[in-house]
Structure formats: C-alpha cells, structure tokens
Amino acid sequence: MADIGLVSQPGARPGQDTVVRPLSPGIVPASGATADTMVDLGHLASALWRGLWLIAACVALTVGLAMWYLLDVAVPKYTAEARIVMEARDQNVVDLESVISGRGTDEASLNTEMSVMTSRTLLETLVRDLDLTADPEFNTRLEPAPALSAVGVVDRVRGWLGLPSLDAEPRTEQEVLLDTVDALAEVVFVRVEPYSYVFSIRAKTGDPHKSALIANRLAAIYLDQQISTKFSATEYAVDWLSQRVTELELELKQKEEAVLELSSVSLLMPEASLEALKARAREAYDRLAELETAALVAQEAADGFSARQADGDLRAAAELARDPEVFALLDSGDTTGALDRLRAALERLRQADADAAEAVAAARAEHDTLTARIEAEDAQRQDLTQRIRDADATRVLYQTFLARLKETSIQIGLQQADSRVLSAAVPGEEVAPRRAMILAVAALLGVVLGVGIILLRQYLNRGFRTADDLEQATGYTVLGQIPRMPLRRRRGVLDYLRRKPTSAAAEAIRNLRTSVLLSDVDTPPRVIMSTSSIPGEGKTTQSIALAQNLAGLGQKVLLVEGDIRRRTFAQYLDADAPGSLVQVVSGTLTLAEAVVSDPALEIDVLMGDRSSVNAADMFSSDSFRRFILSARNAYDYVVIDTPPVLVVPDARVLGRYADAIVYSVQWDRTSKEQVTAGLRMLSSVHLRITGLVLSQVDPKGMRRYGYGKAYYDAGA
Numbered sequence: 001m002a003d004i005g006l007v008s009q010p011g012a013r014p015g016q017d018t019v020v021r022p023l024s025p026g027i028v029p030a031s032g033a034t035a036d037t038m039v040d041l042g043h044l045a046s047a048l049w050r051g052l053w054l055i056a057a058c059v060a061l062t063v064g065l066a067m068w069y070l071l072d073v074a075v076p077k078y079t080a081e082a083r084i085v086m087e088a089r090d091q092n093v094v095d096l097e098s099v100i101s102g103r104g105t106d107e108a109s110l111n112t113e114m115s116v117m118t119s120r121t122l123l124e125t126l127v128r129d130l131d132l133t134a135d136p137e138f139n140t141r142l143e144p145a146p147a148l149s150a151v152g153v154v155d156r157v158r159g160w161l162g163l164p165s166l167d168a169e170p171r172t173e174q175e176v177l178l179d180t181v182d183a184l185a186e187v188v189f190v191r192v193e194p195y196s197y198v199f200s201i202r203a204k205t206g207d208p209h210k211s212a213l214i215a216n217r218l219a220a221i222y223l224d225q226q227i228s229t230k231f232s233a234t235e236y237a238v239d240w241l242s243q244r245v246t247e248l249e250l251e252l253k254q255k256e257e258a259v260l261e262l263s264s265v266s267l268l269m270p271e272a273s274l275e276a277l278k279a280r281a282r283e284a285y286d287r288l289a290e291l292e293t294a295a296l297v298a299q300e301a302a303d304g305f306s307a308r309q310a311d312g313d314l315r316a317a318a319e320l321a322r323d324p325e326v327f328a329l330l331d332s333g334d335t336t337g338a339l340d341r342l343r344a345a346l347e348r349l350r351q352a353d354a355d356a357a358e359a360v361a362a363a364r365a366e367h368d369t370l371t372a373r374i375e376a377e378d379a380q381r382q383d384l385t386q387r388i389r390d391a392d393a394t395r396v397l398y399q400t401f402l403a404r405l406k407e408t409s410i411q412i413g414l415q416q417a418d419s420r421v422l423s424a425a426v427p428g429e430e431v432a433p434r435r436a437m438i439l440a441v442a443a444l445l446g447v448v449l450g451v452g453i454i455l456l457r458q459y460l461n462r463g464f465r466t467a468d469d470l471e472q473a474t475g476y477t478v479l480g481q482i483p484r485m486p487l488r489r490r491r492g493v494l495d496y497l498r499r500k501p502t503s504a505a506a507e508a509i510r511n512l513r514t515s516v517l518l519s520d521v522d523t524p525p526r527v528i529m530s531t532s533s534i535p536g537e538g539k540t541t542q543s544i545a546l547a548q549n550l551a552g553l554g555q556k557v558l559l560v561e562g563d564i565r566r567r568t569f570a571q572y573l574d575a576d577a578p579g580s581l582v583q584v585v586s587g588t589l590t591l592a593e594a595v596v597s598d599p600a601l602e603i604d605v606l607m608g609d610r611s612s613v614n615a616a617d618m619f620s621s622d623s624f625r626r627f628i629l630s631a632r633n634a635y636d637y638v639v640i641d642t643p644p645v646l647v648v649p650d651a652r653v654l655g656r657y658a659d660a661i662v663y664s665v666q667w668d669r670t671s672k673e674q675v676t677a678g679l680r681m682l683s684s685v686h687l688r689i690t691g692l693v694l695s696q697v698d699p700k701g702m703r704r705y706g707y708g709k710a711y712y713d714a715g716a
Contacts, residue, residue, distance in 0.1 A: 047458050048451065055450030059443050066442035070435055078428035079204045080211035082219045085422040086113065086197040110192050113419075117190045117201065117222050123181045125221050130213065133176050137206055138183040141171070188218065198422060204431065211428035219421055226417040234411055241405040248398035255391035262384050277377075281370035288363035295356030462671035467694055470665060473672050474679060479519070479662065479691035480512030482542060483699055490571040493541055494548060504699070509545045512693060513553075516546070516660050519690045525659030526632060529562075531642045531651040533678035537666040538695035540568050543641035546662075551602040555636035558595065562642040562654055564608030564615055569641075573605060580609030585623045591630055604635070615643075619653040628657045645678040652685045660690040667697040 048055075116122070127133060136142040171179075189202045201222075203214035464470040467478035483504045485496055497506050517524050530543040540563070547559040561569045564581060579594025584606065595604040611618070618624055631638045640658065642651040655661055661682070665675055682689060 044455075044458070047454055051450065051454040054453060055447055058450035058453070059446030062442040062446035062449065063439060066438050070433055070438060074433040075206055076430050077204050077206060077432035078208040078211045079202055079431045080208065080215045080425040080428035082201045082212075082215040082425040083193075083422040084199045084201065084219050084222065084419050086110070086199070086419045110197070114190045114192065114199065116225075117199065117218065118185065118188060120181055120185075122218065122221050122225060123184050123188070124177065125225075126214065126218055127177060127180050127184060129217060129221070132184060133180045135180075135210075137210075138180045139176060140183070141176075141179075184214075188214065199419075201425075203425070203428070205428075208427035208429070212425040215425035219424075223417045223419060223421070226419065230417075234408060238405065238408050241401055241408055245398065245401045245405050248394060248401055252391060252394040252398050255387060255394055259384065259387045259391055262380075262387060277370060278374055281367060281374060284363060284367040284370055288360065288367050291356065291360045291363050295353065295360050299353045299356070461668065462673065463668040464665060464670070464672070464675075464694060465668050470675075470692055470694055474675060474692065476663070476679070476689060477691045479515035479693055480508055481667075481694040481697050482508040482512065482538065482545075484696045485541070490541070490568075491574065493544060493572055497545055497548060505545070506549075509542075509549045512542070512662070513546060513549045516662060516690060519660055523659070525690070526636065527628065527638045527640065527658045528660045528662060529640045529642055529651070529654055529658035530662045530664065531655075531678075532644050532664040532666075532695075533646050533670055533674040534644050535566075535647065537644075537664045537670055539644075539664040540572070540641050542662070542664055542693060542695060543639050544569075544572055547603045547637070547639040550637045550639070556634075557603040557637045557639065558631055558635040559603050559605045560631070560638060560640045561606065561608040562619075562640045562650065564611065565643060565648065565650075567608045567610070569605065569607045573607075575605075577605070577607040579606075581606050581627075582609045582611040582613065582618070585618060585621070585627050587623070591627070591634060616649050616653050619650060625657070645681050646674060652682060652687065655682060655685070655687040661687060662691065662693055663689045664693045664695045667694050669696075 127138075132138045134142070187204045189204070191200050191202075192198070193200060201215050201219050203211045203218070205211045205214065464473065467481055470476075470478050485493065485503075485505045487493060487496060496503075497509070500506060516528060519525065528546070530539045530546070532539040544559060547557050551557045560581060561567065562581070573596065575596045577594070577596050579589040581594070583589040584591050584594045591606070595606050597604050628638070640654055642654050645651045663679070663682075679689065
C-alpha cells in the first residue's frame with residue numbers, strides 16, 4: 001500500500017473538509033546527475049581563469065623569493081678554463097729507445113690521465129702551493145656558517161642545548177688539509193674534448209682571478225708531475241743499471257782470470273799430437289780386436305780338441321790338431337802312440353790359447369791408456385772452452401748494459417712531459433647563479449603552485465556554488481538562491497526584512513515564495529515544509545522569512561517549529577510563547593491559545609517545547625494528524641520548520657503532511673554526498689520534494705569564483 005498523506009483540495013478554504021490521497025512517489029536523481037567525478041575541461045579552464053589573480057600572486061611570491069635569493073643569499077661563481085693537449089707521439093731529442101714508456105692515447109689512458117689530474121696527490125700539492133687552507137672559501141671554519149645553512153642550523157641547535165658549536169672543536173693540521181682538499185675537489189673539473197687529446201681543466205670559485213690561478217696552477221703541477229715521474233723513473237733506471245754494470249764488470253773479470261789460470265796450469269798437447277794419439281788409439285783398438293778374435297779361435301780349437309779326445313773320437317781330434325802322423329799311427333793300430341801324439345798337440349793348443357789371452361790383455365791395456373789420455377785432454381779443453389764462452393757471454397752482457405747505462409744517463413737531462421699547455425686560463429666568467437634561468441624557473445614554479453592551489457581547492461570543494469551545479473547533481477529544480485544576510489544575531493532577521501524590503505535577501509525570499517506557490521498551479525500548496533541535510537544550512541531563517549513574506553500577500557500564516565529538539569525559534573523572536581506544539585498536539589491547549597500573535601510579526605508562531613515524548617512518535621500520531629487538519633482549516637498557509645534529514649527521522653514523518661517540501665542547501669559548504677544522501681532518504685519513503693534552495697550565498701564569493709554579480713548589494 002502506498003503511504004497516505006493529507007492534501008488540501010483545490011480551492012479549499014479554512015474550515016472546509018479535507019480528503020486524503022496517495023502521495024506521489026519520490027523522484028530519485030538519474031545516475032548521470034551524480035556523475036560529479038567526470039572532469040569538465042571547460043569548468044576547469046574557467047576555474048583557472050578565475051584564479052589568475054592567485055596564480056599571479058604565487059608567481060610574484062616565487063619571483064620575489066628568487067630575487068631575494070639572487071641579491072642576498074646567492075654567491076656569484078666564476079669559472080676559468082685551462083687547456084692541455086697530450087702529445088700523440090714521442091718526440092725525444094735523441095733517437096734512443098726510451099727506458100720509460102710514454103703515455104697511451106686510447107680511451108682508457110685518457111680517462112686515467114683525467115683521474116690523475118684530479119687525484120688527491122695533485123690537489124694536496126695545489127693546496128700547499130696556493131695556501132688554500134687560509135682561504136675561507138675552502139676552509140669553511142674560518143668564517144661563521146650562514147644561518148640558513150645546515151651547519152648554521154646545527155650550531156644554533158647545539159647552542160640551545162648548551163653544546164659548543166662545530167667550529168669550536170679543535171682540528172689537527174692534517175684534518176684541515178683533508179677538508180680543504182675535499183672542498184677543492186668540489187670546484188675542480190676535468191674533461192676530454194670529444195675526438196681529441198685535449199683536456200679542459202676548469203675551476204669554479206667566487207673570484208674570477210682565483211679560478212684562473214687554480215686552473216693554471218693545477219695544469220702546471222700536472223706537467224711537473226709528468227716530468228718528475230719520468231725523471232724519477234729514469235734516475236732509478238740509471239741507478240739500477242750502474243749497479244748491474246758494476247756487478248757484470250766484476251763477474252767478467254773473475255771469469256777472465258779463471259780462463260787465464262786454467263790456461264796456465266793445463267799442459268795441453270798440440271792439436272797434431274792429440275790427433276796422432278787418437279790414431280794410435282784407433283790402431284790399438286783394431287789390434288785388440290784382431291787379438292781377441294785369434295784368442296777366441298784358439299780357445300774354441302782347444303776346447304773342441306779336448307772334447308773330441310774325451311769322447312774317444314781320435315780321428316776327429318786328429319783333424320782338429322791337423323797332425324797326419326796321428327792318422328798314420330791310428331791306421332797302423334798304434335793307438336798309444338796316437339794318444340801321446342794327440343796329448344802333445346793339446347798342450348800346444350792350450351799354450352797358443354794362453355799366449356793369445358796375454359796378447360789381448362796387453363793390447364787392451366794399451367788401448368785403455370791411450371783412451372784415458374785422450375779423454376783427459378778433451379775434458380781440459382772443454383772446461384777451458386766453457387770458461388771462455390762464459391767470459392764472452394758476460395762480456396757481451398756487460399757491454400750491452402754499459403751502452404744502455406750511457407743512453408739512460410743521457411736521457412736524464414732530456415726528459416720532457418707528454419703534454420703541454422695549449423691555452424692558459426684567463427679570469428673566469430660568471431656562471432652562477434644563472435639569474436635568467438632561476439627567475440624563469442621561479443616564475444614557472446609560481447604558476448605551478450598557483451594552478452596546484454586552484455586545483456586543490458576545486459578538489460577539496462565538495463559543495464555547490466551555482467544553481468546549475470545543484471540541479472545537475474540532484475535532478476531537482478532550484479526554487480531560489482538566498483544570499484547571506486549581514487546580521488550578527490538571528491533576532492534581527494525579521495527586522496532586517498521589514499526595514500530593507502528591496503534588499504537582495506528580501507527579493508530572493510519573494511522569488512522563493514513565487515516559485516513555491518507556482519510549483520503546482522492547479523493545487524497551490526498550503527502546508528510547506530522546510531528541511532535540509534545537516535544543521536546550520538539556514539532552513540530556519542528561510543522558514544521565518546518565507547512565512548513573513550507569505551503574510552505580505554494578506555494571507556493568514558502559521559509558522560510551526562517542527563524542530564522541537566533544538567527549539568531555535570526563541571533566538572529569532574522576542575515574544576514569549578503562551579503555549580507549544582507539544583501542548584496543542586497533546587490537547588492541553590488549543591491552537592489559538594498556544595500561538596504567538598503579535599501584529600509586528602504579521603504571522604502566528606507555534607513554538608516547540610521540551611518533552612519526554614519521542615518527536616518522531618508524536619509526529620506519527622493521530623493527534624498530530626488532527627492538528628494539521630485544524631491548522632489547514634484555520635490558516636491559509638502553514639510553514640513547518642523541520643529538523644535536518646540526516647540527523648533525525650522527523651522530516652521524513654512530517655513530509656507526509658506537506659503539500660510542498662523545500663530542501664535547503666548551504667552555498668559552498670554542504671557536500672554533494674550529504675545532499676544526495678538526504679534526498680535519497682526522503683525518496684526512500686516516497687516523498688517528492690518540490691525544489692531546492694541554495695541558501696546563505698556569499699555575493700563576494702560568487703564574484704570571486706567568477707560567477708558575476710548575481711545579486712543586488714546584500715547590504716542595501
């Protein structure tokens with residue numbers, strides 16, 4: 001079943017009967033109406049155009065800070081440049097092979113030389129040469145730290161804590177030197193010109209002449225370091241070669257003396273005698289071979305003869321002895337004579353064998369003697385030859401080192417650097433601060449800051465600034481836009497409207513009255529309810545002003561304080577109320593007895609009162625329904641000021657009795673989420689609001705946001 005509410009019939013007058021009819025279902029805003037997350041580029045551009053003054057102020061601020069920095073804080077810096085070229089080929093004065101290798105010209109060698117130029121060794125030499133430890137630019141302890149620097153802030157904090165400043169801590173000379181070298185390393189830069197062997201040495205300091213002096217002096221130190229390195233290496237080579245030549249000379253002398261000594265003590269035979277001795281040895285060897293063969297034959301013959309004789313083969317033994325007499329004796333049968341003959345032959349064979357053995361021994365002894373003499377002679381000759389060779393090798397090595405020593409000694413006075421100064425540094429040009437760039441960046445930052453503030457303000461703003469925005473977000477018509485009244489107290493609202501009938505606020509209330517009455521031409525509303533999302537949106541002021549304006553039409557108007565929880569009417573009205581809404585609904589007093597009727601007000605007011613009865617329950621009761629019926633019969637218009645929708649449910653209950661519901665939204669304050677939630681709660685009980693009111697509009701704010709002068713002067 002649809003909710004049933006009380007609605008006046010068209011043309012009904014006070015005292016006439018009323019009928020009930022279903023309330024129209026609430027209208028829920030279309031989903032597209034709440035799509036406030038979509039970016040409106042035109043609206044964004046408009047916001048930026050309106051915020052040009054803010055952007056200009058931010059630009060002025062950042063540019064002013066940049067000017068202050070440039071004039072009072074920034075320290076000018078000057079860069080001077082010295083250029084050094086590395087020789088691509090060796091150019092020694094004499095055509096001698098250098099002991100020390102020259103510099104390479106590949107990329108690795110160039111990078112190495114860059115590292116050498118900025119090494120701590122060279123920088124320490126530069127610090128000592130120019131006495132940079134006494135320069136405050138490099139030894140920051142010589143002057144107080146700026147108040148805005150990190151060291152200055154730390155010193156100030158340490159002072160507050162009762163601690164000594166950082167500058168008060170003692171430092172050794174080595175620590176001062178190391179810190180100065182570190183500071184110098186920050187201002188010296190070396191680079192290689194593309195596709196060349198040219199090095200650029202740059203120094204950036206606060207003085208143009210100092211920058212040139214540092215760059216030129218570093219270049220000179222680098223060249224001196226090259227010559228010094230070569231000289232030291234060459235001098236070391238000379239020392240080493242001298243020591244080595246001395247050693248070789250002593251060694252050669254010793255070896256030559258050994259050769260002479262060996263030559264003097266050795267009795268070497270002449271070469272011809274040695275050859276004759278070798279020929280004799282060869283003859284002795286040949287003779288020994290022949291004798292060994294003959295001895296072997298004799299031994300074999302003796303052994304064979306003895307074997308045949310032992311076997312009894314006398315004829316075979318006779319053949320070996322080669323004695324025909326033995327055959328004759330054997331043929332004659334004289335075996336004994338044959339044996340005697342064979343025994344004698346065996347003795348001869350054995351004697352021949354012994355003689356052959358003696359001859360072999362004698363030949364071997366002779367051969368061994370000759371061989372020993374030859375070997376001894378060869379050994380002496382080889383020893384002498386080896387010593388001569390060693391002496392010759394030492395002599396060659398000595399002569400080589402001696403020649404190299406002479407060459408190197410000559411090069412000591414001919415050493416030159418591998419690089420030369422191509423152009424010396426002149427007093428430097430100012431390179432920092434880059435005023436034009438800093439000012440341009442400051443202006444750009446000002447623009448970015450201004451745009452960021454505008455965009456942030458647009459993002460943080462969740463309220464409504466125009467009726468169009470409110471209508472697009474909710475889907476409901478805006479009935480009026482009421483400006484903020486220049487009042488300090490609420491009690492002066494009615495007096496302000498009476499004294500200034502042509503003010504912007506009064507005109508806005510008249511427009512609202514017209515819009516509400518014309519919202520339903522066939523059945524003009526008689527019971528008008530005023531509500532809002534949250535407290536403080538001006539709905540009570542609007543209700544009082546609307547009631548007074550309706551009374552200006554010559555109609556009888558009742559203003560009801562439906563917000564009995566807060567009861568704020570007493571802050572607007574001076575009259576004391578004889579009764580209250582609770583008393584009328586409960587039947588304690590009649591409506592006529594409870595209202596405040598003051599001719600100055602031109603309306604009747606029924607105020608609220610504190611009660612233990614729940615407000616929502618009271619508004620839902622039959623007693624309250626009868627009260628509304630009686631009010632309809634007694635008055636032409638009934639204006640009910642209700643509590644906010646999002647706070648208590650009273651407005652959703654009272655809305656059933658209203659012919660028109662006016663929903664107030666405070667300008668640029670009430671968020672879109674709050675308005676949407678309040679309207680959804682009314683729609684959930686099938687209440688259709690008549691329209692919206694954009695309340696407490698600030699005319700100056702409207703103009704500031706670029707919406708033009710939408711109202712008359714609010715103070716008129």
